[in-house]
Amino acid sequence: GKRAPLLSVRGVKTYYGNIIALKGVDLDVHEGEIVTLIGANGAGKSTLMMTIFGSPRAREGRITYAGQDITRVPTHHIARMSIAQSPEGRRIFPRMTVYENLQMGASVNGGTHFKEDLDRVCDLFPRLRERLYQRGGTMSGGEQQMLAIARALMSRPRLLMLDEPSLGLAPLIVKQIFSVVKELNERDGMTVFLVEQNAYHALKLAHRGYVMVTGTITMTGTGRELLENPQVQAAYLEGG
């Protein structure tokens, strides 16, 4: 049989008060894959990512990671289970320097290998090396996004979850960021779960994708299958 997925989501329902945001979601991410979740504004993509991280909690269903049921595991424990998240809106620490932000990322795993990992993320994002002692909040949007991803990488995650890394960024920066994600996957075998509204770039990059419409997965397939799917093209690619 097939190997068990690294991350598995089954029948997950999440509510905000009485309003249902996820209506029974099934999704798998296998080791070594880039999987993307696309969908319009308000579809529930961020909610799924946050539910995997334990806040808000799934009211029904099951989430397993590396063979462990994490459905009811508190967020601060999940953060120590080799899942790293770069949340939407790139929540870096604006008053801290780039260097200090990266230290915070490393602290999750005890801060061993700090120098080595700092070097590695600065090789991936040379802009950060030039700006190590600049305050995070004074960096450009693209630089802050690079910092948010670099900070997530400092914990040496087995699963990297990115929420809309392309949001509000110039096309050239988007290309740079996506090529780093590709390199991480190809060179280091990093498993990536990518939430994106930029469907074209996300589907080109991903091995597999899921389409979410108002809290429900409506389609899944390889990145290429979804790119070539007329419904996906009409809804998410044309003019976009």
Ligand code: ATP
């Ligand atoms: P976007 O791409 O715009 O971020 P999304 O697909 O990530 O959209 P979510 O942010 O997950 O969508 O939102 C899903 C639904 O849940 C929306 O209707 C949203 O208004 C609602 N929602 C999100 N967060 C909350 C909250 N804290 N309280 C109440 N409702 C919320």
